[in-house]
Amino acid sequence: MAVFGYGISTTKEVHSEHERIQIERAGYQIDHWYADDEASYLLSSSHRAKFSVLLNNISSGETLAVATLDRLGRDLQDVGATIRMLAARKVELIILQIGELNLTSSSGELVLAMLAALAEMDGGAPAKRTASLISGPKTAGRTLGRPRSTTEEQRVEMVRQHREGKGVSISALARAHGISRASVMRIVRPAVASH
Known part of the structure; x- marks a missing residue:
């Protein structure tokens, strides 16, 4: 069965290709790769353009590989909903920071509960990502916000x-x-x- 990979380019300098390499070095041969840009951090998984295409193309019995848990959603509820949806569709999930998950087994459900607790503890991560998205343009000398209407x-x-x-x-x-x-x-x- 096919292995699908998903990543997010966090900045123009840090491209999602690094995540793909990370997943392949862990021993997973990716057949189909999808990646969204850094703006996707701010969107729920269902509103991420490439992730939505991936979900339309992945079938029961196939595998989705991601480098980190936050690739599956914006926050605790979003990650949980994505994982439950993948489990219902019988898609195997690989999260490199955790390992291979059979979400339909009792041990997979236990791991899902632990993931939910971890995601809740990591509640500040979206704010940190937002801060990094803001600091990038500022350090490049670009002004953020609406342009001034007066000189x-x-x-x-x-x-x-x-x-x-x-x-x-x-x-x-x-x-x-x-x-x-x-x-x-x-x-x-x-x-x-x-x-």
Whole structure:
């Protein structure tokens, strides 16, 4: 029967191919390989594009191999649901950090319960992955979030206009620049407070 492998490229530098090599070095010959990108960490397993394709193609009696437990889902409930679904379909599961699992046996059910407890203890892992996803672009010098709707020059000019004489009102500045009053206040209030 065929062996399916699944991995996630955690960054552009750390490609899922490393996971494939890890699985093959453990003695499993992968017939079909599927991999999602780092954004998949944030999605439940059913919303991961390549994982969904894998699930559509894998059949009863075949094997799914992954390097780590977190490849099967975003959190405890998701991992548990994925494992139960694979067990119901009689798909053999290999998680390198744990070993081969026959999910239909009583020992497999015991391991499933232990996995659930481990996943619960590892509750901070998704937050750590999210932090690493955020730090990558920041260290590369890219700005995260929505692009600013005003330039630095426009913001300096708004502060100057608001401070001068009687000052241009927040509402007038918002209309003139096509932004909300709250956005104008975030720009001019810190500058006003510092003077």
